Amino acid sequence: MKESNSKIRIKDIAELAGVSEGTVDRVLHNRGEVSAKSREMVEKVLTEINYSPNLIARSLASKKSYRFICLIPEHAKTDYWANVERGFDQAAAEFLQYNIVLDKWYFNQFDATTFIAACEEISDSLPDAVLMAPIFRDETLQFAKILKEKSIPFSFIDSMIEETDFLTYYGQNSFQSGYVAARLLLEDLPADSKVIFLRTQRKGAVSNQTLARKSGFLKYIEEHGLQSLELINVEMNDKDETANRNTLAEVFESQENIRAAITFNSKVFRLALHLQELNHSDVRLIGYDLLNENVKYLQQGVISFLIAQRPDKQAYLSVRDLCTELIFKQKVNKVNYMPIDILMKENIEDYLHFKE
Amino acid sequence: MKESNSKIRIKDIAELAGVSEGTVDRVLHNRGEVSAKSREMVEKVLTEINYSPNLIARSLASKKSYRFICLIPEHAKTDYWANVERGFDQAAAEFLQYNIVLDKWYFNQFDATTFIAACEEISDSLPDAVLMAPIFRDETLQFAKILKEKSIPFSFIDSMIEETDFLTYYGQNSFQSGYVAARLLLEDLPADSKVIFLRTQRKGAVSNQTLARKSGFLKYIEEHGLQSLELINVEMNDKDETANRNTLAEVFESQENIRAAITFNSKVFRLALHLQELNHSDVRLIGYDLLNENVKYLQQGVISFLIAQRPDKQAYLSVRDLCTELIFKQKVNKVNYMPIDILMKENIEDYLHFKE
DNA sequence: TATAAATCCGTGTGCGTACACAGTAATAAT
């Protein structure tokens, strides 16, 4: 297949085709100045021996340098996006030797104008590629259009906008991860159980992620005839935790048989805290993403399961694919769903310690 | 930390230290012929600027080639070890450009003499490193001794023998994975439930893996006060499936409330088949490793959970670490436990499709 | 002191590729 003799050099091809190394090089990178006859000869040899260039030598010789832009939300050090950023940094370190530079840009995920501003500066700086989290749909569509005009390739991470002409996407299948959460939360639950859906009010738009997760969750209920379960929507305030505590306390006072709870965003630790304080840690609780706080409550047994999606890996692989496509000129896969990792108290340690 | 200026070349160091490139090279690879004074100068510069060599240029220039031996059990194409082998092949393809060759050797995991024979041939051939699955404890100890005498580094995969002086180990924490299995299998099970432990008779010794898993499982029972659960040990024959079917049928006829079953090896698909045929698919069933057959029954809902350990990744990382240590002269981590992956019908698809 | 030996050190070449540049041949314009 692809192995064959990777020991064949340009020099050998030149000999076989009866031309010079320079000509072979011109054919390989098709930058003209080659007679039809020579091109034909070289191409014939090329397909015959199934040439694969020595990437080592290539990147040594190449004086080209690439600049990739990563555009993600600004965030605290313990946030989900911090993990994404770690993946970028790792990729940056590793691909430094291939002459690539990663420039990181941030925007406020609750303020679209900051995204727009960043986009303008980025497209003016003419990078070789852009890697972004398309939090704002319309604005991203606009940006994608501009990038296309300037022939700057771009990739999505975390979520994607299918109508655009992106290079790759790495992220979780949110719908499916909601479906998974449903099974973990609802299996073997008594039929008269009530389930809390926690939602946090935010200024910005509701994220597609959480919506899709919820859809998947509801789909599971439908498919498994669990309509007898009562779903209680609880709205939480983004700032006033005392108010939230009271809200929850009221819910538990007014309702019986609350046996499960879930949040579709990554802020389950707040719910965990309240449940613990209110002495309701026996409620089965599920959330998303391995924030430090989430992990803490998982280890304490307050959270039953966390669903994770390897954000650092997403970032790393996105960068790697950019290199594969732009530098090594090899085709990459477009849509890449991450595994839906199920973590619980008992397997979180090995998961966290595992370093590739 | 480690970033710093990776743009510093040997040439630059030579200038800073007031010596020639050759001298710097001699210091770097400490192969003598350097005066104390020169060495000191160079080393001073070296620590000051925290030199990291250009690996690209290094591997281009180096005409050294390394031969690594992989020693694993012979196996069918759908076996667990086939996945391990895939990881080796992937590593081989990727590190081909660094002039490394992977030679694969096989032994019969039920016949120690085949292992011994392979070991002899391998140590006679003087490879640069050995990577093996230490199925046979005593024989591996012996082999390790010989390898040490010949200064041939070696690594373990799948399981390890701690008393030896191995370079790295990649594998699952079997005890913990049994503990995980216990929670998945036993949580919310009625107190009068009975649980089937399936064991397959084999000529060879019982593997450490399965023993450790079972210990972990029992530990969970102990720690969670689940002694009321009745554990039924069922022995299965390796060949006669009709007999096995009958054995199981008898167990189900003579016992009530059998609600769960587990095997601590990878052959859960056989149990799944029988349970399906005997109309006991409602029994909660757990097993290990993603053999095709296991996955099939997971997708059908006969198997509730499979616990996986990324065998291909284990193999790949083992080879990578060998390169890191021997070629790039960087320290690697010794004991590496893989994540304990929890798979169910709902998240197996994305897990299988995910290609890094 | 002369010579041999040992120790130390700089230069040069090669790894396979990219690309600039110069050189040759073919074609067009004068």
Next chain:
DNA sequence: ATTATTACTGTGTACGCACACGGATTTATA
């Protein structure tokens, strides 16, 4: 026919490192 233009092709150098070779300097031996 001579020159200018274009089309094509080969050679050479650089990338950063490894390592061989031989030159230079010091030390030992006679």
